[in-house]
Amino acid sequence: MTLLTLREATPATSGRKASTLAHLQRAGFDVPDGFVIPLSEYRRHHTAEPRPLHRPDAALQAAIEVHLSRLLGGADEGFVAVRSSSTTEDGSHSSGAGQHDTILAVRGTHAVAAAVARCWASLRSPRAMAYRDHQPTPASGPPAMAVLVQRFIDADVSGVVFTHHPRVIEATHGLGDPLVSGAITPDSWTLDDTGITSRRAGTIRSRLDRCGDTLRLTPLPAAQRPCLDDVTVRELDRLGADITTVLRYPADIEWAISRGRIHTLQARPITAHLTGPERHADRPCSLGSPTAGVPASPGSATGPTRVLTGPRDFHRMQPGDIIVCHTSDPAWTPLFAHAAGIITEAGGTLSHAAIVARELR
Numbered sequence: 001m002t003l004l005t006l007r008e009a010t011p012a013t014s015g016r017k018a019s020t021l022a023h024l025q026r027a028g029f030d031v032p033d034g035f036v037i038p039l040s041e042y043r044r045h046h047t048a049e050p051r052p053l054h055r056p057d058a059a060l061q062a063a064i065e066v067h068l069s070r071l072l073g074g075a076d077e078g079f080v081a082v083r084s085s086s087t088t089e090d091g092s093h094s095s096g097a098g099q100h101d102t103i104l105a106v107r108g109t110h111a112v113a114a115a116v117a118r119c120w121a122s123l124r125s126p127r128a129m130a131y132r133d134h135q136p137t138p139a140s141g142p143p144a145m146a147v148l149v150q151r152f153i154d155a156d157v158s159g160v161v162f163t164h165h166p167r168v169i170e171a172t173h174g175l176g177d178p179l180v181s182g183a184i185t186p187d188s189w190t191l192d193d194t195g196i197t198s199r200r201a202g203t204i205r206s207r208l209d210r211c212g213d214t215l216r217l218t219p220l221p222a223a224q225r226p227c228l229d230d231v232t233v234r235e236l237d238r239l240g241a242d243i244t245t246v247l248r249y250p251a252d253i254e255w256a257i258s259r260g261r262i263h264t265l266q267a268r269p270i271t272a273h274l275t276g277p278e279r280h281a282d283r284p285c286s287l288g289s290p291t292a293g294v295p296a297s298p299g300s301a302t303g304p305t306r307v308l309t310g311p312r313d314f315h316r317m318q319p320g321d322i323i324v325c326h327t328s329d330p331a332w333t334p335l336f337a338h339a340a341g342i343i344t345e346a347g348g349t350l351s352h353a354a355i356v357a358r359e360l361r
Contacts, residue, residue, distance in 0.1 A: 003063050004036040006148065013038045015085035015146040020247070020267050027246045029239075031264050034080070034150030035067040039087065042120055042145045055117045064116075064149075065109040071151065079105045079152035079210065082115035083266075086123055086145045090268040094135050095252070095359065097268070098180065098330030098352025099128040100145070105152055105210045112149060119147045130334035134360060153263050154210055155256035157227045159186065160350040161240040164250035164270050167191045169236050170348045173220055173227045174207030176254060176265075181329045182347035182354070187226045189233050196233060200294070201226060203346065236262065243267055252355065272358035274298075274349060296347065296354035297361050303340035328353045336360050 004013060009022035014036045025031040041060060056064065072078040082103045089096025101122035103115040122128060123145045132143065158176030162168040170179060170186040178184045188200040204227070206217045228236075236255065239262060244251050247267060254266040275298060306321040308314065311331055317323065322341040325332075330352050336342070337360050347354065 002038075003041075003067050004038055006031070006034045006036060006150070009036045009085075009146075009148075013040070013146070014148070015039060015087055015144075016090035017083065017085040017266060017268070018146055018148040019085075020090065021148070021264070024243065024246065024264055024267060029243065029246075029264050030261060032081075032151040032153055033071060034148055035071060036085070037064070037116060037147040037149070039144045039146045042123075042147075045120070056113045060116075061109060061113050064112055067149070068109060068112060071149070079107050080112065081150050081152045082106050082112060082119060083148040083150065084119045084122060084145055085148045086143060087141075088123075088128075088132055088143045090266075091271075092249070092269045093271055093359075094131075095268050095271045095355055096128075096131065097252075097355040099125075099131045099333065099356075101125075104175065104177065105213065105215055107213060116147045120145050127330050127333040130337075131356065134337045152210070153256045153258050153265070155258050158254075158256045159228075159236075160348075161236050161251075161253040161255060162270065162274065162350055163240040163244045163253070164273060165192070166274060167237060167240065168274065168349060169228075169233055169240075170202075170350045171227050172202070172204050172207070174209045175215070176256060177215075178206075178208055178217075179348060179350075180254065180352050182327045182344065182351035183329070184348075185346050186348045186350075187228065188348060189228070191233070191237050196230060199226075202348070232257070239264070252350065271355065272297075272361070274358075293343070294349060296349040296351070297342075297357040299341075299361055301341035305343075330356070 006022050007025055009018040011019045018036050021031050084100035101118050106112050106115050123143055155175050157171055159171030169189045172179045172186045179186045184204050185202040187202045189196055190198040207220050208215055208217050240253055250270045251267045252270050256263045256265055303320045303322045305324050306317055307324045317335055319338045320340050323339050324343045327344050327346045333356055336357055
């Protein structure tokens with residue numbers, strides 16, 4: 001049974017997410033160390049006799065235990081993050097942002113094996129299949145899933161750097177899942193070569209942290225906002241520029257700061273720009289009162305509005321509707337290709353749903 005250290009990962013063995021992080025780690029960037037359950041293990045488990053959720057078999061669990069012990073100094077001595085690295089994500093035209101599962105703060109061999117099964121199963125989730133169905137270029141073969149197991153970072157602040165004009169940094173206190181899932185409106189900074197050109201305060205009322213073996217949302221005192229000072233914003237901008245130079249393409253970079261250190265958690269090609277076509281800009285606005293917001297996928301659209309409160313309302317949506325909702329996480333992906341537009345109360349321009357919406361516009 002051969003698993004790979006993160007440093008050994010390649011696109012052919014481990015998918016693009018893991019192999020890109022391996023490239024950055026070899027280049028000297030601070031990437032949390034880990035190991036990879038390669039694509040070959042997914043294929044072996046999914047062509048053999050069926051198992052419940054295709055849970056890793058005894059041989060793979062034994063290999064996981066050995067690699068966990070090497071990574072952490074004991075299989076039960078620390079926490080890891082278990083991340084998907086499929087053949088269908090982090091491409092130059094299709095990010096797959098948020099379409100597969102990531103499981104945070106996992107401890108112990110059995111819990112890691114269960115998380116691997118979840119990652120594998122997410123390749124066939126309704127949102128992932130709907131996303132693949134709307135890609136302009138069909139995959140060259142059946143999709144497969146490698147799984148990346150990394151040291152878990154107890155983040156003080158997390159966020160995303162977008163390195164293409166306009167350069168944008170979004171951040172939140174604690175772990176970054178509320179930001180990338182679109183659950184909160186993060187603090188945001190826009191930069192150019194002269195420095196910071198604009199700042200926008202988010203609506204961050206709580207933070208997600210690990211508390212023992214669980215993740216917990218806790219209220220955030222107003223005095224703790226904003227979450228980054230200008231020095232750190234500029235440092236993150238430099239990190240984005242350095243990663244762009246190494247990868248040789250503009251990147252969408254997820255990061256976390258813990259005890260003053262910036263860790264790079266993911267770097268994928270930018271698949272769609274933040275700016276978009278200004279269609280119908282000459283049409284007069286017929287609204288009774290002006291409305292304002294931040295465009296995550298710019299453009300113009302008309303259609304009947306449909307207020308949806310969550311997945312249980314999805315059946316009410318009709319093609320051409322403009323969806324109005326509190327927030328749209330990746331579970332909403334099946335609706336994106338059929339909606340004329342989406343208006344959310346919360347969310348940033350670099351959330352997973354926003355990235356996918358820009359790809360599909």
